[in-house]
Amino acid sequence: MLLVAFQSVFAQQHEPLKAKIDSNELDESQVPVLVNKIESYNFAIDRNRFLLQRGYDISAIELALPGLEKKVKGFKSRFEKNSSKMNLRSLNSSVILLAEVSENLSDYKTTLSGYAEQLSKSNADLKKILKDQSLQVEVEDSTLKTQLRDILLEGKKLATEQLKTLTRINLLNSRISVAFLQTKNLASDMQYLSISKKINMWSREEAPLLKARPAEYEDSFFKIVGNAFQRSARIIKIYLSGKISVVMLSLFIFGILTAWMISNMRRIKKMDDAVSILRQAKFLNRSVVVASLFAFFTYVPFLFGNPTMSMLHTIELLRLLTLCFLLPPFLTRQAKLLWFGLVGLWIFYAVDDILLDSAFGERWALFIAGILLLVLCVKVFRGKLHLFKDLEPSSGTKTLAVFTGILVILSLIFNLTGRLSLAKIFGVSGVQCLMLGITLKVFCNIVLEAIYIQTEAYQSSRFSDFINYKSLQHRLQRYLWVLASLVFFISFVRSMTLYDLLTTTTANFFYETRSIGSYKFTFASIAIFICIIWLSSIISSFISFFFGHEQAVTGGKRTGLNSMMLLIRLAIWTVGFLIAVAAAGIPIDKLSIMLGALGVGIGFGLQNIVNNLVSGVIIAFERPIQIGDQIEIGTKSGVVKEIGVRSSKIHSAEGSDIIVPNGDLLSQHLINWTMQNRSKRVEFTVGVPYSADVESVRQLIADTLAQNEKVLKLPKPLIILQDFGEYAVGVRTLIWVADLSVAGEVRTEAMIDVKKALTDAGIGLQIRPLS
DSSP states (O other): OHHHHHHHHHHHHOHHHHHHHHTTOOOGGGHHHHHHHHHHHHHHHHHHHHHHHHTTOOHHHHHHHHHHHHHHHHHHHHHHHHTTTOOHHHHHHHHHHHHHHHHHHHHHHHHHHHHHHHHHHHHHHHHHHHTOGGGGOOOSOHHHHHHHHHHHHHHHHHHHHHHHHHHHHHHHHHHHHHHHHHHHHHHHHHHHHHHHHHHHTTSOOSOOGGGOOGGGOSSOHHHHHHHHHHHHHHHHHHHHHTOHHHHHHHHHHHHHHHHHHHHHHHHHHTSTTHHHHHTTOHHHHHOHHHHHHHHHHHHHHHHSSSOOHHHHHHHHHHHHHHHHHHSGGGBOHHHHHHHHHHHHHHHHHHHHHTOSSOOHHHHHHHHHHHHHHHHHHHHHHHOOSOOBSSSOOOTTHHHHHHHHHHHHHHHHHHHHTTOHHHHHHHHHHHHHHHHHHHHHHHHHHHHHHHHHHHHHHTTTOHHHHHTOHHHHHHHHHHHHHHHHHHHHHHHHHHHTTOHHHHHHHHHHHHHSOEEETTEEEOHHHHHHHHHHHHHHHHHHHHHHHHTTHHHHHHHTOOBSHHHHHHHHHHHHHHHHHHHHHHHHTOOHHHHHHHHHHHHHHHHHTOHHHHHHHHHHHHHHHHOSSOBTOEEEETTEEEEEEEEOSSEEEEEOTTSOEEEEEHHHHHHSOEEETTSSOSOEEEEEEEEEOTTSOHHHHHHHHHHHHHTOTTBOSSSOOEEEEEEEOSSSEEEEEEEEESOGGGHHHHHHHHHHHHHHHHHHTTOOOOOOOOO
8 A cells, every 4th residue: 555655646746757758768857756766666665575574474373274184184083983972071072172273263264364465465566566667767877777677676576475475375274264164064063963962862872771781882991981081181182272371361360369368378377366367267277279279270160161071070170189188177077978978979970971982880880879979968968967067057058969869860760761871961960069069168168268368467458448357258158159159050051061052042142132112232231231330339439448438437537538539439430331331332322312311300300319419519529518527407417427429428426327418418507517627615604602703703714724735725715704693693604625526525524623613712603592
C-alpha cells in the first residue's frame, strides 16, 4: 500500500516527467524529481526486504507441523485398528487430544493465511515498481544510472524471494489443511462411535458374570493393565505438550499461595500466643507445603478445563497421596481402617477406568470391589463409628454414603448382567463421590485456616479487619460449601461421561437468542450484566470499609472522608453499570428506551427515591453533615454513622441506629452541634439564701470552676443572677466543654465541686421550707 501511495503522488504531481519518459528523454530540470522517486523506491524495497526476513518467520510452524502430523497419523492408525475395542473413556480422551491438535492447526492456518495475504499484496506492489517506465529512462549521470540499475536488480531479486517464500507458505498451508481435515473427520468418527457406544451400553455387551468363562477373553488382566499404563502415559505426555501455558500458570499460582501461607505461619510462630493460634490451624500446622499441594491438586483440574481421564486420575492420585499424609492424625482408629480401605478401592477403580479391553479377572475384581465399597457405605451410614477427632463431623456424610451405595448397587447389577461399561461408570462414580466428599471437606477447612492465619498474623492490619475470621467464618463456610457442591456436581457429571452433554446444554441455554418483543437477548448477557453489577457492589463495599467510617464513629472523630467515599462509590456504580451494559451487548437505543421508561416510573411513583438519591449527591458536595457529627433533626438526635446514596444512619445515645432519608436531611431544620468544632455550652442554676453575699458566691463559683481542667478557660465561664425567687436568689452558671461527648460528665463534676465549695464556705443551698 505504501508503494501504491508513492506512485499515486508521483503520477499526480509529475506529469511533465511522465511525458519526457514516454519519449525516453530527460532534461536537467526533471533530475531532482527522478532522484526523489529513486529514494522512495529504495526505502520501499528495503522495508519489504526487512519484512520478508523478519515478518514472515514460519520456521516454528515448520518444526511443529511434523509432530502434529505424526500425532494425527498415530490417532488414525490406532482408531482403525482398535476402534471396536475402544471404550468411552479412551474415546473421550482421544477426542480431547484431537481437539487440542485441531486448535493448534487452526491457529497455524490463520497465521499462514495472513502471511500469504500480506506477502501477495507486497509482491503485487513490487511488480508495479518494476513496471514503472520512469526507471527505464536514459540519463547521462553515471551515479543516477547506477541507482536505477540497482533498483531494478534489487526489486527483481526481492520479488523472486517473495515468490519462493509465498510458495513455502502455500505448501505449508496445504499440509496444515490436510491434517486439519483429517483431524476433524477423525474426531467426528470418534464422537459418532462414542454416541453409538453410549446407546448400546444399556444392552448386554458381554456374558453375565456368573456365566462368563476365561476362554472368552483374549488377554489376561495384568496384560491389559500394563497396556493401559503405557497408553495413559502417552496420552498424558501428548496432552501436557499442548498445555504448557496452563501448567506454568498453575505452578505460579501454587508458588504464590504457598509463599503467602509460609510467610503467615512464620509470623505467627514469632508471637507469644503462637501455640494457641496454631492449635486452630490443624492441617496447616501439620505441613503448609503438603496442605498447599493438596489444595493445588484440588483446583488444578479446573484450570485445564476438560482434561483426559488419564490426566485426571493422575492428578487425583497425587491429591490422594497428600491427603494420606494430612488426614490420618484426625481420624479415629476405626476410621483409619475405613480410610485406607477406601484408598485401596479408589486405586483399583481408577486403574480399571483406564483399561482399553476387558478381562475375566477384571470383572470378578470389579464385583468384589463393589461388595467391599457397599459394606463401607453401610458402616458409614449406620453412624455408630466416630470418624473424626478434632474435626467437626459433616452433616452430609450419611447422605453421601447413601448416594454412593445406590451407585455401587447399580454397578453390581450391571456387572452381573453383562453391561460392563455401565458397571465401570457407576462403580467409578460411586467411589469418586465418596472420595470427593472427603476431599472437599478438607479443602474447605484449609481455606478457612489460611484466612484465619492471615487475620492472626496481621491483627493490626486494616485488610485483616476486612476479612475478620470471626465475623466471616459462618458466611465463608456457607459460600465454600456452595462452591464445593458445584465442584462435586461437575466432577460427578464428568465421571458419568456426561461432561460434554452438560457443557453443550449449558452453552445452548445461555447463548440461545431469545426475544421479548423486538428486543433480542441471551441469558449469557444477563449473567454478565449481573456479575459486573455484583462486582461493582463488592468494590464499593471494599472502599467503604477501608475509609474506616466505623472507626470514626467509634472514636467520636469527625471526618469528611465519607463524602469523598460517597462520590467514589457513585462513580464506581456508574462506571460498573456502563461496563455491564457494554459487556452485555445492550444497544444504546434500547438503553434510551429503558431510561425513558424509568423516567415515566419516576413521574408516577419514584419521586421520593429519586429525591433521596439526588439529595445524597448534594450532601456529598455541600457537606452539611459529615461522619461523626452530632446532629438533631426533628425529634431525633445522635451521631452520624454513615452517609449513603439513598439514606444516612444516625447512631442515637440509646444505642439504636436511625435510618434517615437524605431528602429529610435537606428539607427539614437540621442542627449540627459539631459543624465547626466539638465544644458545647452547658449550664446549671443554684439557689442561695437572700442573706448570702451574692458577689462572694459568684467569686467562689468562679474560683471553683477555674480549678476544673475540663472546663474551658476560653470562652470564660459566665456566672449571672438568674432571678429573685420566692425563697432564694437564682445564680445561673454557663460553662464550655471541649468535647460534647463528655459534656454531661463535666457538668456533673462542676455541680458537685460548686456545692462542696459553697458548703465549706458556710453557704447552704436554699430550698423551699416544709409547710
